[in-house]
Amino acid sequence: MARKAYAQVVTGNALLEGHVVYLTAQGTWSTALTDAEILRDEADAQLRLLSAMAQAATVVGAYLADVDPDAASPKPLHFREAFRRDGPGHYVYPAGRI
Amino acid sequence: MYYQSEFDADYLASRNTQFRAQVERRIAGQLTEDEFKPLRLMNGLYLQLHAYMLRVAIPYGSLNSAQMTKLADVADRWDRGYGHFTTRQNIQFNWPALRDVPDILDALAEVGLHAIQTSGNTIRNITSDHFAGAAADEISDPRPVAELIRQWSTDHPEFQFLPRKFKVAVTGSPTDRAVTRAHDIGLRMIRRGSETGFEVIVGGGLGRTPMIGKVLREFVALPDLLDYLEAVISVYNLLGRRDNKYKARIKITLHETGEEALRAMVEARFAELRGTYPGSMDALSDIAARFRSPDLPPREHQIFTAAKAQDPVFRAWADTNLTTHKRADFAIVTVSLKAHGAVPGDATSAQMRLLADLARQFGQDELRISHEQNVILPHVALDDLPALHAALLPAGLATANVGLISDIIACPGMDYCALATARSIPVAQAIATRFEELQLEHDIGALKIKISGCINACGHHHVGHIGILGLDRGGVETYQITLGGDGTETTSLGERTGPGFAYDEIVPAIERLIAAYTAVRTNAQETFLATYRRLGMAPFKAALYDGDTSDAA
Numbered sequence: 001m002a003r004k005a006y007a008q009v010v011t012g013n014a015l016l017e018g019h020v021v022y023l024t025a026q027g028t029w030s031t032a033l034t035d036a037e038i039l040r041d042e043a044d045a046q047l048r049l050l051s052a053m054a055q056a057a058t059v060v061g062a063y064l065a066d067v068d069p070d071a072a073s074p075k076p077l078h079f080r081e082a083f084r085r086d087g088p089g090h091y092v093y094p095a096g097r098i
Numbered sequence: 099m100y101y102q103s104e105f106d107a108d109y110l111a112s113r114n115t116q117f118r119a120q121v122e123r124r125i126a127g128q129l130t131e132d133e134f135k136p137l138r139l140m141n142g143l144y145l146q147l148h149a150y151m152l153r154v155a156i157p158y159g160s161l162n163s164a165q166m167t168k169l170a171d172v173a174d175r176w177d178r179g180y181g182h183f184t185t186r187q188n189i190q191f192n193w194p195a196l197r198d199v200p201d202i203l204d205a206l207a208e209v210g211l212h213a214i215q216t217s218g219n220t221i222r223n224i225t226s227d228h229f230a231g232a233a234a235d236e237i238s239d240p241r242p243v244a245e246l247i248r249q250w251s252t253d254h255p256e257f258q259f260l261p262r263k264f265k266v267a268v269t270g271s272p273t274d275r276a277v278t279r280a281h282d283i284g285l286r287m288i289r290r291g292s293e294t295g296f297e298v299i300v301g302g303g304l305g306r307t308p309m310i311g312k313v314l315r316e317f318v319a320l321p322d323l324l325d326y327l328e329a330v331i332s333v334y335n336l337l338g339r340r341d342n343k344y345k346a347r348i349k350i351t352l353h354e355t356g357e358e359a360l361r362a363m364v365e366a367r368f369a370e371l372r373g374t375y376p377g378s379m380d381a382l383s384d385i386a387a388r389f390r391s392p393d394l395p396p397r398e399h400q401i402f403t404a405a406k407a408q409d410p411v412f413r414a415w416a417d418t419n420l421t422t423h424k425r426a427d428f429a430i431v432t433v434s435l436k437a438h439g440a441v442p443g444d445a446t447s448a449q450m451r452l453l454a455d456l457a458r459q460f461g462q463d464e465l466r467i468s469h470e471q472n473v474i475l476p477h478v479a480l481d482d483l484p485a486l487h488a489a490l491l492p493a494g495l496a497t498a499n500v501g502l503i504s505d506i507i508a509c510p511g512m513d514y515c516a517l518a519t520a521r522s523i524p525v526a527q528a529i530a531t532r533f534e535e536l537q538l539e540h541d542i543g544a545l546k547i548k549i550s551g552c553i554n555a556c557g558h559h560h561v562g563h564i565g566i567l568g569l570d571r572g573g574v575e576t577y578q579i580t581l582g583g584d585g586t587e588t589t590s591l592g593e594r595t596g597p598g599f600a601y602d603e604i605v606p607a608i609e610r611l612i613a614a615y616t617a618v619r620t621n622a623q624e625t626f627l628a629t630y631r632r633l634g635m636a637p638f639k640a641a642l643y644d645g646d647t648s649d650a651a
Contacts, residue, residue, distance in 0.1 A: 016125070016196050018149035057127040060145060078573055080147075080512060087148055088192075088513035089524055 005069035008045050009036040010052045011084070012062035020084045021059060022074075023052055029059060033085045036074045038067060109253070110207040113214060117141045118200035125197065142213025143199055146516050152191045152199060153216040154206060158226035158244040158268070159187035159474075161465040163454035165209045170450035176202050181450070182514075183435065183443040185469045185507055185558055186265075187225045188216055192514055214252065219260045221251035221331070225267045227275045228468035231391060232430050232476035234422040237287050238294065240270030242386040243323070246378065249385075250324050257331055261338030262346035264331065265303075268296075274587040277469060279311045280304050280561060282348045283330060288317060295319040300330060300360075301352035304555035308591050309349040312357050314364060320382070322368075324375040329368035333360070392462035392477055397427040402480035405487075412487050414540075415498040420483075423476075429483060431461075431475040432468070433490060434497040434505060438534040442508040442526050443471030452493050460486050469558075470507055472500065502539045503547060503612070504530035507558055511551025511568060512575075518551035520568025520575040521601075525549055528605045533612075542612055544625045548583070561585035563627045564611065565592040566604065577604040579611070581638055582630045593635060595642055607642055614641035 010023035014031075021029040022036035030036065039045035045064055052062040068075040076082045083089070117137070124134040138144075142153040154169070161169075169189055173181050176198045177191040184190055194202060206212060215222055224244045231239040247266060251257065257264070267281040278284025284299035295317045302311025318326045330348075337355060339345045345354075352360050406413045421430040433453065436442050445453070453473055457465045460482040466474035478486060490496040499505050506529060509515065511522030526549055533539045548562030552569070559565030565580035577599050580592030599607045612626075618637050619629045630638065 013145055013149075015131075018145055018193075018196065020148055056130055057125070060131050079575060080570075083512050083521070084147055089521070 006040055006042055006045075007067045007069035008039050008064040009033070009067055009074050010039070010045070010048050010062055011036070011065050011081075012052065012059040015056075015058055015060050018060075023048060023062075027051070033074050033076070036067075038074055039064075040069070106210060107207070110210075110212050110214075113141070113212070114200060114203045114207055117203065121196060121200055136218070138199075139217040140214070141199075141203065142216035143194075143196075144217065144516075146192070146510075146514050147512070147518075148514065149193045150196060150199070151514065152194045152202060152213055153184075154189050154191070154211055154213050155216050155223040156187050156189060156211075156467050157248050158224055158230065158241050159228050159467040159469075160230075160241060161467065162209075162463050163457045163465065165211055166450050166454040166457065166465050168206060168209045168211065170447040170454070172202055172205060173447040173450065175205075179448075180444055180446045182441070182510060183445065183467050183471050183473070185471065185509070185556055186223055187228075187467050187469055188223055189467070190510070192510075217263075218258075219262050219264075221254065221257055221260075221264045221266060224248045224251070225265070225276055225281075225469060227269045227271055228466040228470075228472075228474050229275060229421060229430050229476060230270060230466075231389065231464075232423055232428075233271055233273075234424045235273050236271035236424075237289055238270050239389055239391070240268045240285075240287055242382055242389050243270075243285070243287075243296075243320075244268045245385045245389070246324070246382050247327065249381070250327070250375070250378075257335065260331070260335055261340050261351075262343060262348075264334075264348070266327075272587065274585075274589075275468075277558070277561065277585040277589075278302070279589040280308075280558070280585060281311065283327065284311050285323075290317060293319055296323060298326065298330070301349040302589075303347055303349045304558060304560045305347070306344060306553040306555075307347075307349065308555065308560040309353070310589050310591065311349075312352060314357075314361055321379050322372065324378045325371045325373065326364075326368050328374060329364050329371050332371075333363045333367050337363075392464070394425055394428055394462070394477060394479070397479040397481050399427060399480040402483050405484035409484070411491075411496075411498075412484060415487055415496055416483065418498040418502065418540075419500045427481075428477055428479055431478050431483070431486065432500045433473040433475065433495050434500055435472050435495075436499055436505050436530065437494045437497045438499075438504055438530045439527050440494070440530075441523050442506050445473070449493055449495060452489065452495070456486060456489055470505065472505070499530075499539060501544050501546070503533050503542050503545045504539055505546075506530060507546070507548040507562070509550050509552075509556035511549075511557075515551060517554060518568070519553075519570040520551050520577065522549040522551040522557055522566075522568055525566060525568070525577065525601075525604055529608055532605050532609065536609075538612070541622065542616065542626070543622065544627075546585075547608070558585060559583070560591045561589065562592060563625075563630070564608065566608075569598065571598065575601045577601070577607075579607065579642065581611075581635065582627065584627060595635065595639055597643075610641040610645065611638055614638055 025037035285296040299311035300314040461475040506526040508522040508526035512518035550557035561583040583592030
């Protein structure tokens, strides 16, 4: 059996806002999953994660999340990651609305 | 209504100053996340899926209009214009920025509100009957005792690092609206002759190992109450398991130690501790003076009677959302936060402000939050009800569904919660919307659906007549159904029906259950729960699984 293709992104929450963020290829953080760098090598992914974890003043709880290895743009494999990307499904309240 | 003391004000101010400095040190990089996390949790600040979440305690569910207005201010100024009332009589703000939290806490402290002991392995917010002080069926208002316990447990030096969190509920009525048998300690007020005391129920809880509490002592006289509580919790503090968080709650301690052995240890400790709080009765009478019932002037009921006769919308609401007040010319109003399709327990800042205004205008300045995620105006004159209803209507707050199928408890689930394994909110929304379309909910009658998005059971699914538990089964949201749960004085835990249902199958499954119920009930007065207790699982299981639309997940 062929080895399963490897594809992950580094994600976490921004320290100040708490928002979901993803590590880009430039080493910056973006709130858009589409900006995330897809890591296709496990050892490389571990190194990127370590460097992310070292940025404790920027990001909290960094970890590696699986994405679809066959998709060109990062696509979550698990529904939890899809919800993290999308935000609360019902969210409709503009401030002050009854 | 209770007003905070100078001691409370000073204590809150010092705690907030401390936390402000901790936030600054975290942002400046002087504290690591590992160091900061327990500090923020001590102040009710969680990091959830999409943002921080601040959990603010509403002691025993009581608020005045100034406090409700302050919650609206917080929602507008620092959050996204809404808050979520929880099954623990707390409110959660879902979007605060870390830097703003100290300012939020200072703002809350202006009205005596705080987030202390809303997290961590401490004695949490003391919960109570949301009709306390107003219900016709109560022995006495339980809130002075709840407040005494709150003062005793807040910053209690011995109980800041318990084996696990510890939840206490108090009721003053034989009708249990506070789910006392599903708390670490449940206190039920009892009168023996002229003496008031409490039955002490220990070791109840939901979560992954649901258990109904056991009566550890049939009667503790009021002057002994704090000594006895201290005895229970200090024995638990020593015995409770710290090696495994899933076995750390007192329900497991009781189960592993045995009821008799635990009772003997508590009695021995109680004998040592008796008299530790000699001033507790004086403190209680001071507190009770502040909870004095409002002076309700005598009122008529002609306006109410006429409105009921003329306005079917008002009549439907009055029939569903009112509860008998101890005064015949007043009513307890439950304002539903469950408009069909709305998020259970969410209120916008504008809704909060309106409720605060209406509490001032019609409700003696009192508001309550129920564990069923609704808002209560406990003292409204019957003749003020038509005007109140008219004011609630345009704000989406006049839904006539309290106690019906769409009055669903739902935890935040995977729309917000980092612990969730599946979504709860959209399931609640879809069920409510579907039965509104069918126009069946008044025909179905009293029914409690409770939904949790993980086995920690914040949505109380074990005590729902129909409980729904969302799980992750192999990367797919799957919903298990339990039937026959009951959170009142006739507490029972629901039983699982069988295999779970996928997200898009759960609403049709509930519809089949309800069709089965209406087909087999003896008459429209036999509730779902009574029918289940009479017939058992069989007809419901058949409805769920025999049609071959189930998923064998």
